[in-house]
Amino acid sequence: MKIRRLGVLDAEKYLEIRLKALRNNPEAFGSSYEEEKNRPVEVYRQRLASEESFTYGAFLDNQLVGTVTLVKETYIKFRHRANIVGMYVDPANRGSGIGRILLIEAIKKAKSIGVIEQLNLSVVTTNEPAKKLYTSLGFDVFGTEKRALKLDELTYLDEHHMVLFL
Known part of the structure; x- marks a missing residue:
């Protein structure tokens, strides 16, 4: 396995796994497959070129099987913070330590x-494996947002907000 920061040349592979993540686990992301499926690959090239965010990919046999993005806050009063977003590991590779x-x-x-x-x-409150991973690395829940995500007309999901002090 190889872990490295993704760059503009990885945009197509990133878009492919991103859409797969949104289809497979719609409950895990604020964005949706419907919102992103028609976005041009150039949008993802720009994201991957940004110096405000850093996307890492896990590769097995040259296949991108996992991603995570670190996004820096840019406002002066928030510059001491960053956010972890877009965490995803392909279902066939979960439980193997790639997410960690x-x-x-x-x-x-x-x-x-x-x-x-x-x-x-x-993290969605029902995602026990993710919560276990985050907790094991020192993240603590500091709040729970009721009905944070609305998947459809009847389905709401709560989210835990977690923090890791460096």
Whole structure:
């Protein structure tokens, strides 16, 4: 397995796994497959080129099987914070430690930036494996948002907001 920061040349692979994630686990993301399926790959090239966010990918046999993104806050009063978003591991590779390795890479990057003091993330309250991973790496729940996501007319999901102080 190889872990590395994704760049503009990875945009097509990233878009492919991103759409797969949104289809397979719509409950895990604020965005939806319907919103992203027609976005041009250029949108993802720009994201991957940004110096405000850092997307890491896990590769097995040259296949992108997992991703995580660290997004820096840019407002002066928030610059001490960053967010973990877009965490996803292909179902066939879950439970293998890939998510842990990706998250550790994002944490290391946050520490290397120097001004980041805390990492925030949100996770659906029913996602026990993700919550277990985040807790094992030192994240703590600091709040629960009721009905944070609305999947359809009848389905609401609560989210835990978690923080890791670096």
